[in-house]
Amino acid sequence: MPTSPTGPPPADGLLSAARRNLRELAHGLSHASHPPAPPFAGSPSFWLRLLPYAVVLALTAVFVPVTIQVLANDYGVPGGIAAALAVGQAAPLLMLAHRPLQAWWIVFAADIAGALVLLGNAEQPQGTVWPWTPTVVVGYLFVLLALGLRENRRTVVGVWLATGAAGLLLHLAAPSRSDGSALLLPVLGALVLVIGQAVRERGEAQRRLVEQETISETERARRTLLEERTRIARELHDVVAHHMSVITVQADSAPYRIDGLSDEVREEFASIAAGARESLAEMRRLLSVLRSDGSRGELAPQPGLDRLQQLVEATVRAGLPVELSLAGQVRETVERGAVPPAVDLSAYRIVQEALANVVRHAPGAPTRVSVTVSDGHLTMLVVNGPTQQTGSPLEVSGTGHGLVGMRERVRLTGGTLDTGPLPDGGFRVSARLPLRPPSASLNPEDL
Structure with a gap:
């Protein structure tokens, strides 16, 4: 019998696995893993539901003017171009509450465009960093935090890889202009994404635990109800069995207690007694099933x-x-x-x-x-x-x-x-x- 080879897997298997992983990453970057609903959307508190919108509004109100000022004053970008870049880099922060993945695409493209615009300057101003400006780094970290809190691990990995690849390409395009921010953003981004994912997975675990406790409580209540119904049915069947026994005795003894009964009446009484005995036998078989625990105390009246x-x-x-x-x-x-x-x-x-x-x-x-x-x-x-x-009761719950x-x-x-x-x-x-x-x-x- 031929044996299967134990050597390394064929190259086509590695390529197919790589293509499959790339397709999954691309799908994660193009499809959000959560519905477009902000955090705390189901909270009964109005102020808690309003909190995500207040946070993103405050971030946008801060970052848009600061970005314009940094680009115009520190990097010498013309006012119109600086305003356009600031809108592209900071205005999508408004979408972090309900569509963080779509906001990332816009911010990511605007940050790359901003790096290319700054690269077009004849020389880099003294004391500035490239390719990512300070406002870009801070604003991008807020975007990554929102992604880590809302998206699944596949999407988060794809975002981090895209961020690192963009920084690496810009660094290779102009290594003399790059001064470390290309590496700083992926490092800080990885830390922020890990924190966001840890918080998200902890929340998911707590939610599943609550769901499981709810299911367990429902099953426990259902089991309690079934146990009580079985107990009641057992006792009620005892009562019915007693009456069936009485019917059987009366039907059997009727021809002897009553004189002058016709043959048809006697046959009718015999049929009643036979039916009652058959029903009583079925009742006893059912009771034997209900009393399968072998308890003897329930045999008492x-x-x-x-x-x-x-x-x-x-x-x-x-x-x-x-x-x-x-x-x-x-x-x-x-x-x-x-x-x-x-x-x-x-x-x-x-x-x-x-x-x-x-x-x-x-x-x-x-x-x-x-x-x-x-x-x-x-x-x-x-x-x-x-x-x-004094003291606690025998049973609290x-x-x-x-x-x-x-x-x-x-x-x-x-x-x-x-x-x-x-x-x-x-x-x-x-x-x-x-x-x-x-x-x-x-x-x-x-x-």
């Missing part, structure tokens, strides 16, 4: 309003002073079985989550739990005052499971939830759940 007293007593033993106000009408409603199982479970879980939030975020805060029944609705009110314990779970339970039962801080530093949770199912059927996808 689901709690309800009849266990609020035990919940409050357990919370008091945990160190939270809680008072429970359970209206007599609530007890009567629960004893009559007039509270739907989903509402009964949701009411208990909402109070449980509210008390857990108080323990986590305001330990020791006096808390009052009130449950009432009015106008066909069950209302739970949990109000806590400011924390009474929680995951949001508590409030998310409350909202989902209230939404699934067709109720309303009102939460918010109190003026004295406490917090309030108010939930209102209907005791009758809503007229609209529940969408199975919500579970």
